[in-house]
Amino acid sequence: MRLTNGTERGGLARRAVRVALVAALALDLSACFRPLYGPTASGEPMAALLASVQVDDINMAQGQERIGHYLRSELIFDLDGSGQPSTKRYRLKMQGSETVQTPIVSSQTGRAEAGTIIANVKYSLENLDGTKIISEGVATSTATYDRSVQRFASLRAARDAEIRLAKVLAEQIKTRIASVLVTKP
Secondary structure, three states, rough: HHHHHHHHHHHHHHHHHHHHHHHHHHHHHHHHOOOOOOOOOOOOHHHHHOOOOOOOOOEEOOHHHHHHHHHHHHHHHHHHHOOOOOOOOEEEEEEEEEEEOOOOOOOOOOOOOOEEEEEEEEEEEEOOOOOOOEEEEEEEEEEEEEOOOHHHHHHHHHHHHHHHHHHHHHHHHHHHHHOOOOOOO
């Protein structure tokens, strides 16, 4: 009987030690995570830091300027949608490319039934005078659309896909910039 009671106490003690160890590790690791839109390392609100980014024109290949225009407009709105003038401390430079693929082709008509737009945007966040690169990377995304026999419907579907694509790319770039600026003192 004593053996059983001692074994139970030892098992409880080991469980308590395990629970305490897990709690200590969780508490220790909780300091590693910082909310993206919470307080920043510099103490400024994230909205003010994002509003201090100047978005330059996007360098796109000839004939692909439309998606560059949509992306720049989305980024300006996402970073500072207030419409109020703010002092700029950072400059966002971008260079992009767009390709269109037609993965589905009708065997009867030989026409493409769908299109996929693939866009790659290389971005660089620099201080305003361009002497220090704060962050750089590549954002990539795709958008698909259905092609129709009607030419205008196909053109409009492609344009809508470009707008969707620009929104996704703008969100990717904004999130990456915010994750860098949140830790910058």
